[in-house]
Amino acid sequence: MKQSPINLSWKGIAVFSVAALAVTACGPDTNGGDGDDEASDADWSDVEPADSIVFATNHPGGSEDLEDELIERFTSETDIEVEVITSGANYEETSQWFQTGGGSNADVVVLSDATWFPNYLNDALIPVDDVLEAADIDVDGYVEALYEDYLYDGSHYGVPYARSTPLFYYNVDHYEEAGIDGPPETWEEVAETSQTLVDEDVAQFGYAFPPSDEYPAWGMANLVWGYGGAWSDEWDFSTVSSDETVEALEFAQSGVEDGWANVAATSQTDDFSSGVASQTIQSTGSLNGILDTAEFEVGTAFLPDGPAAEGETPTGGAGLMLASASSPEEQLAAAMFIGHMSSAESQAFFSEGTGYVPSHQDSDMSDVYAETPQFETAVDQLERARVQDYARVFLPGADLELATTLQSLLTTGDDVREEMERVEAEFESLYETDLADELED
Amino acid sequence: MRGKSLTTTESRPAHTARDRPEASVAPEQDPARLEAARKKAHRRRSSKNWSLFLLFAGPNILLILAFIYYPLAMNLYFSTLDWRLGAPRADSVGLANYQRFFTSPSGLEVWRVTGIFTAGAVLGSMILGLLIALVLNKKIPGRTFARTAVFSPYVLSGVGVALVWMFIFDPQRGALMFILDRLGIDSPQWFLDPDANLLMVIVVYVWKNLGYCAVVFLAGLQSIPSDLLESATIDRAGPIRRFFSIVLPLLTPTVFFLLVTNIIFSMTNAFDILRVMTPTGNGTNTIIFEIYLQSFGQFNRAGYSAAIAVVLFFTLFIITAVQLRFVERKVHYQ
Numbered sequence: 001m002k003q004s005p006i007n008l009s010w011k012g013i014a015v016f017s018v019a020a021l022a023v024t025a026c027g028p029d030t031n032g033g034d035g036d037d038e039a040s041d042a043d044w045s046d047v048e049p050a051d052s053i054v055f056a057t058n059h060p061g062g063s064e065d066l067e068d069e070l071i072e073r074f075t076s077e078t079d080i081e082v083e084v085i086t087s088g089a090n091y092e093e094t095s096q097w098f099q100t101g102g103g104s105n106a107d108v109v110v111l112s113d114a115t116w117f118p119n120y121l122n123d124a125l126i127p128v129d130d131v132l133e134a135a136d137i138d139v140d141g142y143v144e145a146l147y148e149d150y151l152y153d154g155s156h157y158g159v160p161y162a163r164s165t166p167l168f169y170y171n172v173d174h175y176e177e178a179g180i181d182g183p184p185e186t187w188e189e190v191a192e193t194s195q196t197l198v199d200e201d202v203a204q205f206g207y208a209f210p211p212s213d214e215y216p217a218w219g220m221a222n223l224v225w226g227y228g229g230a231w232s233d234e235w236d237f238s239t240v241s242s243d244e245t246v247e248a249l250e251f252a253q254s255g256v257e258d259g260w261a262n263v264a265a266t267s268q269t270d271d272f273s274s275g276v277a278s279q280t281i282q283s284t285g286s287l288n289g290i291l292d293t294a295e296f297e298v299g300t301a302f303l304p305d306g307p308a309a310e311g312e313t314p315t316g317g318a319g320l321m322l323a324s325a326s327s328p329e330e331q332l333a334a335a336m337f338i339g340h341m342s343s344a345e346s347q348a349f350f351s352e353g354t355g356y357v358p359s360h361q362d363s364d365m366s367d368v369y370a371e372t373p374q375f376e377t378a379v380d381q382l383e384r385a386r387v388q389d390y391a392r393v394f395l396p397g398a399d400l401e402l403a404t405t406l407q408s409l410l411t412t413g414d415d416v417r418e419e420m421e422r423v424e425a426e427f428e429s430l431y432e433t434d435l436a437d438e439l440e441d
Numbered sequence: 442m443r444g445k446s447l448t449t450t451e452s453r454p455a456h457t458a459r460d461r462p463e464a465s466v467a468p469e470q471d472p473a474r475l476e477a478a479r480k481k482a483h484r485r486r487s488s489k490n491w492s493l494f495l496l497f498a499g500p501n502i503l504l505i506l507a508f509i510y511y512p513l514a515m516n517l518y519f520s521t522l523d524w525r526l527g528a529p530r531a532d533s534v535g536l537a538n539y540q541r542f543f544t545s546p547s548g549l550e551v552w553r554v555t556g557i558f559t560a561g562a563v564l565g566s567m568i569l570g571l572l573i574a575l576v577l578n579k580k581i582p583g584r585t586f587a588r589t590a591v592f593s594p595y596v597l598s599g600v601g602v603a604l605v606w607m608f609i610f611d612p613q614r615g616a617l618m619f620i621l622d623r624l625g626i627d628s629p630q631w632f633l634d635p636d637a638n639l640l641m642v643i644v645v646y647v648w649k650n651l652g653y654c655a656v657v658f659l660a661g662l663q664s665i666p667s668d669l670l671e672s673a674t675i676d677r678a679g680p681i682r683r684f685f686s687i688v689l690p691l692l693t694p695t696v697f698f699l700l701v702t703n704i705i706f707s708m709t710n711a712f713d714i715l716r717v718m719t720p721t722g723n724g725t726n727t728i729i730f731e732i733y734l735q736s737f738g739q740f741n742r743a744g745y746s747a748a749i750a751v752v753l754f755f756t757l758f759i760i761t762a763v764q765l766r767f768v769e770r771k772v773h774y775q
Binding site for chain 2: 027028029030092096098099100101114118119121122123124204211212213263265266270271274276396397398399400403404407408411434
């Protein structure tokens with residue numbers, strides 16, 4: 001009963017073909033389909049909200065209980081049930097989960113300033129403008145720069161939820177010991193006070209810059225903008241190596257070389273809280289943690305001005321997005337939900353419990369100010385909020401490139417212009433490789 | 442014998458089982474029926490064997506197909522695509538992802554870092570593991586506790602180990618800084634300098650992996666016949682001579698085993714330490730970390746990342762095959 005070679009080879013080919021079909025059938029479409037988004041074209045006047053929706057969240061700032069409370073209020077007002085899915089430990093994990101199909105049944109998802117854009121490119125999100133209007137959500141109350149973070153190509157793709165900005169922190173005890181009256185208002189003054197703190201032997205360093213894993217391109221955007229530079233001007237990357245950007249980074253580099261500043265080894269929060277450095281810039285979201293660990297009085301101030309601009313404050317944190325895979329009914333219910341979560345009352349409640357800044361201008365924060373006066377600075381500073389540069393939040397891999405380059409520049413004394421010209425070329429390459437085809441289609 | 446047998450056969454009456462009247466042959470002696478019964482029994486046995494095989498091995502085979510070969514095949518397919526993670530569409534690019542990895546400066550840097558990390562991790566673990574095993578093989582007080590203590594880091598969570606070592610290496614507040622400070626030495630910038638970063642993760646990986654090597658070496662040492670060592674001692678061979686002329690040659694199977702497993706482990710199992718201690722891969726971007734970074738660490742290049750994973754698979758396959766083919770020849774089995 002020996003099998004003929006022909007039979008064997010046919011069987012082999014058949015098995016291989018079935019396996020190949022199985023493999024290719026489960027992958028992405030390689031036939032040039034356009035993946036039209038039907039839901040975004042819905043006529044909202046004919047749509048009734050669904051009875052239940054799914055909310056995917058990483059509970060930013062340890063907000064699980066707060067979110068449960070807000071959801072309970074929403075359900076009692078609307079009778080819409082909300083199923084909560086913990087989608088990861090942080091924004092990156094949530095985005096990975098959503099991108100890889102784990103979130104295929106999510107109607108609302110928490111995505112950060114730096115992770116929503118790939119999901120937009122994947123057609124996984126819908127523009128929220130029309131559906132928010134259909135759900136009677138007033139978007140005029142949002143802090144403008146926080147809402148504009150989600151603006152791309154004429155449409156908004158989310159609403160601001162767990163938002164933060166960098167804030168200037170200083171050690172009041174060190175200031176008193178060194179005879180410094182108050183926090184610096186410009187970067188030149190940062191250098192002067194830092195030098196004084198070091199000269200008076202009050203602290204090892206006057207100021208701590210962030211290391212590469214603490215998003216230095218976010219924390220240092222204020223410095224670069226203050227000198228008139230930027231990481232990009234929309235998709236024009238020449239600004240990253242402009243004279244203004246180079247001058248700003250040379251200023252930072254000289255701070256480390258002159259000894260008034262350092263680059264924190266693990267986190268600038270640790271260096272500041274432990275008294276190694278007297279001043280730093282860190283997220284508003286870190287305020288509660290710093291107040292808990294610091295054994296000295298903590299002061300907060302607006303981000304410093306530069307020679308070319310008032311201290312502009314980069315926005316950060318996460319927003320709430322609507323999934324394109326949901327039905328129009330679910331999307332309408334989801335729009336009502338994100339409107340509730342970003343309302344003035346909800347944001348005041350959420351901000352009080354987490355330390356994120358309220359994204360609604362009408363949020364009453366008086367109770368928080370009474371308990372934590374430092375927080376008022378963070379909220380007042382929102383007037384100076386500026387939408388982040390495309391390169392940092394939209395260009396895949398650019399933030400990592402900036403992070404490693406900035407750390408290297410500050411710690412090695414490499415030529416700033418040469419390095420930033422290399423970064424510009426890298427940005428161009430990343431854009432051409434990963435984005436150009438899709439954005440130009 | 443053959444001629445006799447033929448004669449006997451030829452001299453027999455020309456009746457065969459087929460042309461014999463059926464009634465004259467007992468059913469149990471009918472060759473056709475016997476053959477049919479034999480085939481039936483064979484089929485039954487075979488069917489029973491297959492059933493048993495499927496019962497015992499089937500679930501495992503299904504699991505292996507579902508969780509190893511299917512993902513492997515999918516990964517091979519993805520490696521031929523220009524595909525952003527989660528995108529509904531992708532472009533087929535053939536071998537372009539592979540070409541890019543082998544020709545780009547970042548790809549070459551990944552090979553350089555992987556080579557240094559693997560060499561440091563494997564040699565460090567094996568040399569120190571052997572030295573510790575030699576000590577633990579002696580009759581010393583507290584030997585059992587020492588063996589447990591040496592092995593325990595191997596079973597600890599890599600994340601936990603990395604977090605503890607981050608505190609030790611912290612140049613501002615760390616335990617190592619404290620010791621160096623007492624000696625009048627400035628702490629290196631472990632987390633900021635790419636070279637120091639790489640050295641730091643090698644040290645941590647070696648510390649965690651040391652126990653595994655030590656225990657395997659210890660088992661190898663205990664299998665060396667003591668009479669050989671006693672004879673050498675009587676012949677006035679010193680400890681160094683005994684080690685290089687008897688112990689080490691008889692340990693070569695253990696060395697070979699550890700070499701193969703350590704190379705594989707160091708290229709695949711170090712991810713947790715690298716991810717926690719150097720989240721941006723600054724100077725520590727080994728091939729396993731590059732796979733993560735390209736797919737999940739901002740770039741979202743699922744196709745390119747899949748190609749690097751395939752390269753890692755075949756790299757390990759080739760290293761293992763070469764070791765089995767050439768290095769094993771030099772191994773001295775007792």
